[in-house]
Amino acid sequence: MTLSQGKAIxxxxxxxxxxxxxxxxxxxxxxxxxxxxxAKLDAHVAAxxxxxxxxxxxxxxxxxxxxxxxxxxxxxxxxxxxxxxVTRFLKDPEKVWPNPRKMPNIHLQDQEVxxxxxxxxxxxxxxxxxxxxxxxxxxxxxxLSSGEEVYKAQGCSACHTIAGVGGKVGPDLSKVGGKRDKxxxxxxxxxxxxxxxxxxxxxxxxxxxxxxxxxxxxxxGLR
Amino acid sequence: MIYExxxxxxxxxxxxxxxxxxxxxxxxILGAKYVWDFDPLLNILPFNTARAIHINLLVVWLLFxxxxxxxxxxxxxxxxxxxxxxxxxFQLILFALIGVTAIAGYILxxxxxxxxxxxxxxxxxxxxxxxLIFLYNIFMTMMKTRKWTVIQGVLLGGLVMLAGMFLFGxxxxxxxxxxxxxxxxxxxxxxEGAWELITGAIMAFMLMKITGVDRxxxxxxxxxxxxxxxxxxxxxTGHHYYWIGTPNYWLWWGGxxxxxxxxxxxxxxxxxxxxxxxxxxxxxxxxxLNWAVGCAVMHFFGAGVWGFAHTLPQINxxxxxxxxxxxxxxxxxxxxYAMLNLTLIYFVMPQIKGLTNFKQSLGIKSFWFMCSFxxxxxxxxxVAGIVQTYFQRILxxxxxxxxxxxxxxxxxxxxxxxxxxxxxVMFLLDFFRLAKGKA
Numbered sequence: 001m002t003l004s005q006g007k008a009i010x011x012x013x014x015x016x017x018x019x020x021x022x023x024x025x026x027x028x029x030x031x032x033x034x035x036x037x038x039a040k041l042d043a044h045v046a047a048x049x050x051x052x053x054x055x056x057x058x059x060x061x062x063x064x065x066x067x068x069x070x071x072x073x074x075x076x077x078x079x080x081x082x083x084x085x086v087t088r089f090l091k092d093p094e095k096v097w098p099n100p101r102k103m104p105n106i107h108l109q110d111q112e113v114x115x116x117x118x119x120x121x122x123x124x125x126x127x128x129x130x131x132x133x134x135x136x137x138x139x140x141x142x143x144l145s146s147g148e149e150v151y152k153a154q155g156c157s158a159c160h161t162i163a164g165v166g167g168k169v170g171p172d173l174s175k176v177g178g179k180r181d182k183x184x185x186x187x188x189x190x191x192x193x194x195x196x197x198x199x200x201x202x203x204x205x206x207x208x209x210x211x212x213x214x215x216x217x218x219x220x221g222l223r
Numbered sequence: 224m225i226y227e228x229x230x231x232x233x234x235x236x237x238x239x240x241x242x243x244x245x246x247x248x249x250x251x252i253l254g255a256k257y258v259w260d261f262d263p264l265l266n267i268l269p270f271n272t273a274r275a276i277h278i279n280l281l282v283v284w285l286l287f288x289x290x291x292x293x294x295x296x297x298x299x300x301x302x303x304x305x306x307x308x309x310x311x312x313f314q315l316i317l318f319a320l321i322g323v324t325a326i327a328g329y330i331l332x333x334x335x336x337x338x339x340x341x342x343x344x345x346x347x348x349x350x351x352x353x354x355l356i357f358l359y360n361i362f363m364t365m366m367k368t369r370k371w372t373v374i375q376g377v378l379l380g381g382l383v384m385l386a387g388m389f390l391f392g393x394x395x396x397x398x399x400x401x402x403x404x405x406x407x408x409x410x411x412x413x414x415e416g417a418w419e420l421i422t423g424a425i426m427a428f429m430l431m432k433i434t435g436v437d438r439x440x441x442x443x444x445x446x447x448x449x450x451x452x453x454x455x456x457x458x459x460t461g462h463h464y465y466w467i468g469t470p471n472y473w474l475w476w477g478g479x480x481x482x483x484x485x486x487x488x489x490x491x492x493x494x495x496x497x498x499x500x501x502x503x504x505x506x507x508x509x510x511x512l513n514w515a516v517g518c519a520v521m522h523f524f525g526a527g528v529w530g531f532a533h534t535l536p537q538i539n540x541x542x543x544x545x546x547x548x549x550x551x552x553x554x555x556x557x558x559x560y561a562m563l564n565l566t567l568i569y570f571v572m573p574q575i576k577g578l579t580n581f582k583q584s585l586g587i588k589s590f591w592f593m594c595s596f597x598x599x600x601x602x603x604x605x606v607a608g609i610v611q612t613y614f615q616r617i618l619x620x621x622x623x624x625x626x627x628x629x630x631x632x633x634x635x636x637x638x639x640x641x642x643x644x645x646x647x648v649m650f651l652l653d654f655f656r657l658a659k660g661k662a
Binding site for chain 2: 001002003006007009010011012013014016017018020021024027028029031032033035036038041045046049050052053054055056057058059060062063064065066067068069070071072073099100101102104119123126127128129130131132133134135136137157158165166167
């Protein structure tokens with residue numbers, strides 16, 4: 001090979017790749033407003049994005065799979081948590097989720113919290129080509145019961161364990177149905193301190209009675 | 224060394240070496256946060272702040288190294304003194320001040336919040352000014368003699384691309400997906416574009432000087448290497464566009480082109496080994512040679528093999544956003560760019576200090592410490608990432624619960640990191656001995 005042949009490889013290799021890349025970039029930028037539901041991207045979402053950046057959330061959490069790997073990915077968090085839960089969590093992470101690995105309380109203003117929730121709700125709607133994928137095993141098994149879904153959405157597993165999976169702050173619930181009846185469980189969810197004034201479990205009075213009922217049904221069935 | 228102004232490199236390397244040491248300190252703090260849940264620094268230096276500092280120091284010390292290297296190489300290539308020594312020194316001070324302000328700002332909670340680009344906007348404009356001063360100084364030096372060697376042409380091209388791409392990360396966008404689309408133009412087109420050009424040029428220069436092989440040979444293969452780098456690397460950006468709100472044809476384009484990305488790196492390994500085998504000069508600087516050959520090999524494994532392992536979308540959909548990426552990040556940045564800079568420092572320092580022969584045992588020892596412990600770090604994080612991928616993504620276990628099952632591997636990672644740090648301490652001792660002119 002000669003120097004000029006080497007140079008030709010350089011020039012043509014670069015040019016071909018750059019042209020392909022620029023064409024695809026143009027097309028992507030045309031398609032992305034629709035794929036990301038830009039119509040729903042209002043001032044709250046933009047303010048929430050800035051709040052997310054200002055507090056450098058991305059160097060612990062990943063979003064769209066990018067960032068620090070120290071805390072959960074939040075791309076689809078609004079699919080598994082409701083507004084009220086996320087709001088309560090952002091105001092005082094430790095109180096809602098006393099996990100061993102901690103998120104500091106960054107003392108967000110109410111408006112910042114509302115903006116962040118709007119931002120995360122918008123991010124949740126981005127078409128990510130199916131990422132993150134549904135777990136292979138969970139999809140192979142039958143779908144979750146509604147009580148299990150409430151258990152998951154409210155983050156109960158942060159403190160409680162069922163069948164070996166979950167946190168160790170609260171009691172193991174794997175066989176809770178053998179010890180407690182449905183009425184007792186319902187009271188515990190609504191007002192933990194009524195059973196034990198020293199309880200550190202947060203109360204969930206805001207859950208709908210239907211959700212409390214199905215959660216209690218599910219837990220009472222664990223024997 | 225032939226030209227007096229090549230000595231400008233010395234101060235750049237001193238700053239680079241100090242920042243490298245500091246980067247490792249923050250790395251050890253971050254590792255401890257993974258190993259122990261109890262975090263006494265939670266409200267003083269939380270993980271996000273420490274990470275911002277760790278990764279910023281990485282980029283900045285590498286840039287100081289590249290700049291120092293450029294100030295060393297260009298006079299010899301252009302056969303003239305640097306256009307303005309004063310400008311070079313002013314640029315160093317300005318860049319260092321911006322760096323210190325950025326780090327102090329992070330600790331006080333002043334952040335722009337995009338990973339690697341956490342610098343507040345006003346500091347980013349300062350960085351642009353530093354880049355413009357640097358490019359002006361280098362360009363004017365080259366214009367003095369207009370000897371357009373391939374090495375200095377590629378070097379200049381890489382530096383212009385580096386500065387130009389940074390502009391895509393300066394502006395706030397409301398749409399997170401679009402922001403990340405352009406963010407990759409900085410991050411990916413730096414490490415798999417501009418930085419590869421700079422690395423190719425610097426490595427070509429050093430191999431030519433260390434081994435005495437012909438310039439014609441070196442420059443011919445430099446063209447081929449960077450041609451392949453840019454051919455695979457530009458469209459290869461697409462491997463970051465699988466899951467961020469971008470059209471799904473990127474799965475094909477990104478997958479295909481990025482799967483070819485190890486080829487130019489393999490080519491560099493072969494090229495390096497051939498230059499050493501066909502050497503025409505006796506190689507006395509064994510430390511620099513170790514780092515040069517080691518760099519080619521670790522570059523190939525860290526960037527090439529580790530990158531290839533999770534670049535195809537069929538695999539990446541499961542591993543994206545896990546510790547697999549962190550493993551690859553550590554291995555690739557070290558193998559490709561930290562090692563290039565260490566090669567450069569060991570190649571340049573004895574020449575600036577006029578040491579024809581110097582004690583090499585500590586330098587060689589630090590080489591083996593850093594390389595072997597970095598390999599262990601990358602392996603342990605990879606195992607942590609495999610555990611995470613399986614439990615969290617395949618079985619659907621909760622993120623935080625999964626972390627508990629990864630602790631053992633975080634511990635192995637952290638202990639290995641102390642071994643790596645020991646290698647860095649040896650390097651710093653050796654470096655400052657050389658900087659004092661002691662053989």
